[in-house]
Amino acid sequence: MFDILMYLFENLVHSESEFRVDQDELTEELIRAGFHHDEIYKALAWLEKLAALQDSDINPYLSSANSHAVARVFTAEEEVRLDVECRGFLMFLEQINVLDACTREMVIDRVMEIDANDFCLEDLKWVVLMVLFNVPGKENAYAQMEDLLFEEPEGPLH
Structure with a gap:
């Protein structure tokens, strides 16, 4: 899962590509890169939770x-x-x-x-x-x- 997060960060975010891509499209790209479905879904869920932490109603740390x-x-x-x-x-x-x-x-x-x-x-x-x-x-x-x-x-x- 961490390898997928690193791949996404280095190839999409850090390269300043458009980060808001279709999840199905992103999943297909990750499969073509050699990652497995289960790990892809875990990584995408991890990213969704990270994004949710910006919401002060959800994030207890804020x-x-x-x-x-x-x-x-x-x-x-x-x-x-x-x-x-x-x-x-x-x-x-x-x-x-x-x-x-x-x-x-x-x-x-x-x-x-x-x-x-x-x-x-x-x-x-x-x-x-x-x-x-x-x-x-x-x-x-x-x-x-x-x-x-x-x-x-x-x-x-x-």
């Missing part, structure tokens, strides 16, 4: 009570999916104002819905990018995250 949260305690299931490196990266993104409490919760929500056995920091970075792309008003955070994702380190790493 309430003003949650927007000023100071600390985040992860559940046991979240700790299994998000290792220490991933959780530290989320904290880092909050500290540099790429994520706020609301978008952090949206990212965690979407991570927990990914049907994958292994999940790593690179996967998390892509989920953050997908979430920020879909949240109006987060263009600067998206650009900053894109820079973090694609920048090549200069010089020797110590």
